[in-house]
Amino acid sequence: MNIHEYQAKDILKSYGVAIQEGILANSPEEAVQAAKDLQAQTGTEWWVIKAQVHAGGRGKGGGIKLAKTLDEVREKAGNIIGMNLVTKQTGEQGKHVHMVLVSQDVYYPGPSATAEFYMSVLLDRSSGRNIIVYSPEGGMDIEEVAEKSPEKIFKEEIHPGVGLQGFQARKIAFNLGLSGAAFKEMVKFVQALYAAYLGADASMFEINPVFKTSDDKIVAVDAKVNLDDNALFRHPKLAALRDEREEDPTEVEAGQYNLNYVKLDGNVGCMVNGAGLAMATMDIIKLSGGEPANFLDVGGTADAARVEQAFRIILKDSNVKAILVNIFGGIVRCDRVAQGVVDAYKNMGNIHVPIIVRLQGTNAKEAKTLIDESGLKVYSVIQLEEAAQKVAEVLA
Amino acid sequence: MSVLVTKDSKIIVQGFTGNEGTFHASQMIDYGTQVAGGVTPGKGGTSHLDRPVFNTVADAVAKTGADVSIIFVPPAFAADAIMEAADAGVKVIVCITEGIPTSDMIQVKAYLSEKSCRLIGPNCPGVITAEEAKVGIMPGFVFKKGNIGIVSKSGTLTYEAADQVVKAGMGITTAIGIGGDPIIGTTTREAVELLMNDPDTHGIIMIGEIGGGMEAEAAHWIKEHGTKPVVGFIAGQTAPAGRRMGHAGAIVGGAEDTAAAKMAIMEACGIHVVHSPARIGAKMAEVLQPVTNQ
Numbered sequence: 001m002n003i004h005e006y007q008a009k010d011i012l013k014s015y016g017v018a019i020q021e022g023i024l025a026n027s028p029e030e031a032v033q034a035a036k037d038l039q040a041q042t043g044t045e046w047w048v049i050k051a052q053v054h055a056g057g058r059g060k061g062g063g064i065k066l067a068k069t070l071d072e073v074r075e076k077a078g079n080i081i082g083m084n085l086v087t088k089q090t091g092e093q094g095k096h097v098h099m100v101l102v103s104q105d106v107y108y109p110g111p112s113a114t115a116e117f118y119m120s121v122l123l124d125r126s127s128g129r130n131i132i133v134y135s136p137e138g139g140m141d142i143e144e145v146a147e148k149s150p151e152k153i154f155k156e157e158i159h160p161g162v163g164l165q166g167f168q169a170r171k172i173a174f175n176l177g178l179s180g181a182a183f184k185e186m187v188k189f190v191q192a193l194y195a196a197y198l199g200a201d202a203s204m205f206e207i208n209p210v211f212k213t214s215d216d217k218i219v220a221v222d223a224k225v226n227l228d229d230n231a232l233f234r235h236p237k238l239a240a241l242r243d244e245r246e247e248d249p250t251e252v253e254a255g256q257y258n259l260n261y262v263k264l265d266g267n268v269g270c271m272v273n274g275a276g277l278a279m280a281t282m283d284i285i286k287l288s289g290g291e292p293a294n295f296l297d298v299g300g301t302a303d304a305a306r307v308e309q310a311f312r313i314i315l316k317d318s319n320v321k322a323i324l325v326n327i328f329g330g331i332v333r334c335d336r337v338a339q340g341v342v343d344a345y346k347n348m349g350n351i352h353v354p355i356i357v358r359l360q361g362t363n364a365k366e367a368k369t370l371i372d373e374s375g376l377k378v379y380s381v382i383q384l385e386e387a388a389q390k391v392a393e394v395l396a
Numbered sequence: 397m398s399v400l401v402t403k404d405s406k407i408i409v410q411g412f413t414g415n416e417g418t419f420h421a422s423q424m425i426d427y428g429t430q431v432a433g434g435v436t437p438g439k440g441g442t443s444h445l446d447r448p449v450f451n452t453v454a455d456a457v458a459k460t461g462a463d464v465s466i467i468f469v470p471p472a473f474a475a476d477a478i479m480e481a482a483d484a485g486v487k488v489i490v491c492i493t494e495g496i497p498t499s500d501m502i503q504v505k506a507y508l509s510e511k512s513c514r515l516i517g518p519n520c521p522g523v524i525t526a527e528e529a530k531v532g533i534m535p536g537f538v539f540k541k542g543n544i545g546i547v548s549k550s551g552t553l554t555y556e557a558a559d560q561v562v563k564a565g566m567g568i569t570t571a572i573g574i575g576g577d578p579i580i581g582t583t584t585r586e587a588v589e590l591l592m593n594d595p596d597t598h599g600i601i602m603i604g605e606i607g608g609g610m611e612a613e614a615a616h617w618i619k620e621h622g623t624k625p626v627v628g629f630i631a632g633q634t635a636p637a638g639r640r641m642g643h644a645g646a647i648v649g650g651a652e653d654t655a656a657a658k659m660a661i662m663e664a665c666g667i668h669v670v671h672s673p674a675r676i677g678a679k680m681a682e683v684l685q686p687v688t689n690q
Contacts, residue, residue: 089638123498125608125645128505128579160506201499230471230644231497260642264634275576275642276550276605279631280673283655286634287672295635297642328552328559330535331423360559361535384556384674 001227002054003241006101008225011238015196018189018219020211022103024052031077032070034102044104049076053095054246056224057087063097066105073102098245106221110214116221117176117212118142119190121197121205124157132156132164132194136176138209164194178212185218193220200238201231250316257309259298266291268391269314269323269353271307273298273332281326284384288391293320302327302337308344311351322354322394324387329361338367342374354379354394358387398570399545399590399597400488400516401464403528408456408486409434410477411468413444420468420492420533421445427530432460453477453484466522466531467491474518475500478581482511489581490531491518498644501579508581515581519643521551521573532573542567544680545591547584547614548603549576549643553631553673557601560677566684569597576605576643585614592623599625599684601676602667604658606632607645611658619665625683628667629676630655 009019021042023034035047051063058064063085065076077100086094107114116138124131135153137145146153154175158164166187173186189210197205204226211221232239244252254261260275264282268290272278275297282292294317298310307325314323327337341357356379359367364382371380379394381387401407407424411417412434422445425431433448433456440451450456453465465486469477474493481489496518508515516523522532526541538555540562548554551573558568572587574580584604591597604611611630618626633655635641637648648654663669670679 123502123578125578125610126613128502130502160502198499201497203498228498230495231499233472234497262639262641264636266634272552274550274552275646276548276553276603276631277556277673279605279635279641279646280550280553280556280629282634283631283671284673292634295639295641328555330538330552330555331533361538361555384560385672388672388674 001229001232001242002246003225003227004052004054004243005050005223006052007241008223009220011200011225012193012196012220012223015199016188016192017196018185018217019223020103020106020219020221022050022101024099025077025102026099027081028074028078031100031102032074035067035070035073038102038104042104045108046105047073048103048105049073049080050101050103051080051083051085051097052099052101053085053090053097054243055085055087055089055095057089058085061085061087063087077102095246106211106213106219108214112214112216114214115212116209118145119193119207119210121194121202123203127157129160130158130197132158132172132190134172134176142208158194164191181216182212182218185216189218200225201228201235202226203228250313254296254313257306257313259296259310259313261313262295263317264292264294265319266293267319267321268395269293269296269317269320270326271296271298271310271314271323272326273300273302273328277326277328281324284388285324285391288388288395290322290391290395293317300332302332302340304340304343304347307337307340308347311344311348315351315353320353322356322391324391325355325357326384326387327359329359329364329367333362334359334367335363335370338370341378342371342376345376345378356381356387356390356394358382358384360384398525398528399594400514400523400570400572401525401529401531403428403430405464405529405531406430406432406460406462407464407466407529407531408432408453408460408462409466409468410453410481412436412449413439414468417468418445423536424530427536429529429531432456432462453480453486457484457486462486464488464531465490467493469493471495471497475504478504478515479507482508482513486513488514488516490516490520490522491581492520492522492533494519496577498578501577505579516572517575517580519577520575520580521554523570523572525570526568534571534573538562539571540567543569543596543598544601545569545594545597545599546571546601546603547587547591548573549605549645550603550631553603556673557603557676561601561680564677564681566681569594576645578608578645583613584610585617588614588618588626589621592621597624599627599680601680602626602628604628604630605643605646606630606635606641606655607647607649607653609652612652612661615662615665615667618667622666626667627676627680627683628659628662628669629673630658630662631673633671
């Protein structure tokens, strides 16, 4: 699950990670009040107004602005709140900005040079262990650093039995070129960060940049946090951080029916049992000359009510020109699924796109007969190859 | 011969008396699998499906001589169940449970590294040795006996592949559903290696999906050590980057996670890659023909 920067920073702070402080605001007036309060708390003279959306690249898209006066805070917050922010991660359609984080300016002048670092915590799938990835090249796209100067990216693997050790935190601070007070601050920062990662059952932390201030403090200026969906059951407070406004409304609705649905941009909808077969069905659609309009795993049950919910979800997308239902009946009998399709179809009245139903497995022949004799505009096939041909036919 | 489970395997079911455990244990018994009993803490001494229920896996192993366990325990308790089975000396642990927190699996993986057992899954359909033993939730009738081994991250796509193999006139030795989570007990490479060493398996079908580097690892191993034809497919050629496709592990993070990248590596390593999932069986028939005709 994705969360906002301000929520991520709240989590970090609760574990003792030093952050760039900020106060959330839903309107320009709230932003001005937040700026005043923040000045009183931190002494900041300028403010950074940051759009809160689930997407990276906000700065380049115009979603992060510096404000030097309270009037500028009002003006810039007003420009950002309500804007449609387009970044390389939002796609062309962009994201509506509902709120901003009014943040302290940490780039103030002082006795020592400032520096920006990169740090993330994530699972290394090949070793089955968590790793801390870090680089002295912070503040920029890490993929770019990986491409241009891979020697500047370091990895530290954490042993699951003993956890992050002091020598590892020190190694990280040394590799980032720190000494003195900043070195000590970084050691504390890394240890607190890893504790937060474990405590929140996160699946990814990305802090870019980790900033060394001119007075040798180490703070998280940005924070991208993904939480492990499978672990949310034991973190009800974190589960409550979900912001459905950031998600596709159809995906939210599908989730309420326990349908695993991901909206895509194509013209052929699909309904499949099993995630792997669903991806394979999307591939078949592409090979047949179409583009998949969605991923949809209906799971182990495919009765009339469920099939109808799935049809309704798929048909919300006006790009859909045909639907391919692909069910491999094992424990679930194909004739039951076929009856579900027929009932759902009749119940919904006029479905204006052709439906191709491929049912294979237990009672596949009975299922085909049932659909063929229903008199509905539903094509029934048994082999996957036939399904591919039929999709190509209806698109032609 | 076959791998992991045979008609002589003695199986215990963890989470025996729950809905899932009851349903699938009955199906396994109907298939002819030797289900020796089950474990439900607090229900030890009772009987279920005409088989004994034990409080602990250790008890069940001591009384029944079980060497294989299948786990239907809910996600919050599944990691504990896996470690209990390993501690009790179970050799093959098959975990069906979907939705186990990743941090739990990190602990499990570390714990199992000190034990001599093999974990299959989690979030998998299980293992079936055709017409001998079904330790999983797959529809048994699809898997007719033969000489093709299957390794797959996905459930229904495994059934699809097995069905195509049978329709093409061949059959299955053992099908291993390794699971779609980011951390799993047995990797693609390890499962392929088991089948490569099985004399009854003449050809291997390897089905992967987007996310992670296991298929590439297996492909490089096959290039070095492979002695049998391997047909490969990667699901998710049309999946967009950054979106999770159902399985927790099925997400394109970097360039090497994509279906295209994996298929290119597999082809370069001598695997017969099909781009259409409808061609898995036909391709296997094609590449196996010269071998059996010799």
